[in-house]
Amino acid sequence: MRETLKIKMLGKPALTYTTNVIFRFDGFEKLHTKPPGYRFIFLKPGGVWATIVAINGHDQWRMSIVNSGEQPGELSREKIHKAIAEVVGVPFGYEILSILPWTRRELVAEKYNVGNVFIAGDAAHVMSPTGGFGMNTGIGDIIDLSWKISAILKGWGGSSLMDSYVAERQPVAFRNVKEASGNLNRMLSKKDHPEVFDKTVEGAKARKTIGQQIYKQMQREWETLGVHLGYRYNNSPICVSDGTPDIPDNHARYIQTSRPGSRAPHVWLEDGRSTLDLFGASFILLCLGEGVSNTDPFYKAAKSRKLPLKVVHLNEKKVCLAYQSRWVLVRPDGHVAWRGDNLPENSKKVIDIVRGAL
Numbered sequence: 001m002r003e004t005l006k007i008k009m010l011g012k013p014a015l016t017y018t019t020n021v022i023f024r025f026d027g028f029e030k031l032h033t034k035p036p037g038y039r040f041i042f043l044k045p046g047g048v049w050a051t052i053v054a055i056n057g058h059d060q061w062r063m064s065i066v067n068s069g070e071q072p073g074e075l076s077r078e079k080i081h082k083a084i085a086e087v088v089g090v091p092f093g094y095e096i097l098s099i100l101p102w103t104r105r106e107l108v109a110e111k112y113n114v115g116n117v118f119i120a121g122d123a124a125h126v127m128s129p130t131g132g133f134g135m136n137t138g139i140g141d142i143i144d145l146s147w148k149i150s151a152i153l154k155g156w157g158g159s160s161l162m163d164s165y166v167a168e169r170q171p172v173a174f175r176n177v178k179e180a181s182g183n184l185n186r187m188l189s190k191k192d193h194p195e196v197f198d199k200t201v202e203g204a205k206a207r208k209t210i211g212q213q214i215y216k217q218m219q220r221e222w223e224t225l226g227v228h229l230g231y232r233y234n235n236s237p238i239c240v241s242d243g244t245p246d247i248p249d250n251h252a253r254y255i256q257t258s259r260p261g262s263r264a265p266h267v268w269l270e271d272g273r274s275t276l277d278l279f280g281a282s283f284i285l286l287c288l289g290e291g292v293s294n295t296d297p298f299y300k301a302a303k304s305r306k307l308p309l310k311v312v313h314l315n316e317k318k319v320c321l322a323y324q325s326r327w328v329l330v331r332p333d334g335h336v337a338w339r340g341d342n343l344p345e346n347s348k349k350v351i352d353i354v355r356g357a358l
Contacts, residue, residue: 161356282308
């Protein structure tokens, strides 16, 4: 018997309604005097009303026609042909491959599981594609979820380990959904620019100025390294805070840090590997610098709880500078669980926290 899992979604059920038209035409760039581009944005006196995006960089294009109404509506073929002719400005032959009415949404699931059934990816969060965060956010969900499920199945995961999944991943979803919607809103500017349609010198100046303004505000959508790599599990119940101040979130800049909850920093090792190559199969206790050798208490505490732990000694200057502490415990998913310049007084307590037993 199949049952339906119902999860309440938080946020805005709909942002914008569009009609997406995929058409084929080889030589689109020859129809205008503009330089080659991935996305073309079209304005009317009321603001942006359509975009054209390159699909394969050759002969397939997607035109998104924004519905000015508050309800979704399927455009007729006649209106679609008229819209294509309007944005291009000259008659040309093309082949329509598909027409798909589509609704952009801004939603995050209220909870990520019911009992032993967990959701991830688009089932947990729905966002505008502006920025390209959807797949990476979903992959992050699976990476977080998979090592925890493995821990439970192998018997070393604590009773509250699975609860940390929503505590860690839901804030990332809210953050990324908000950023994606911001990108969309910047693109679909509703500002009225009647002067850009004047066939005068002043109109030409206005078009150039407004074009530069739109270009500048759209840059944020492409400068997103901080969004993709800079997410942190600051309030995770399975990361041991060291009391250090958080690094401000920046959409464009990814600042590496070994602060608990953050992604462990990438540093090239002398043997050609990355520090990231060390992570994935188990917990890793990095022992950094000279004189960092007595890890017996920590290793024995992990062994007593059956937590898989590998101890790695590194005495490379770049690694020590990037990781900031003499001891750094990294989870299987590459996030820092604990760090310190001294081993903890109660190693078993730290182990129990990071495996979700406290």
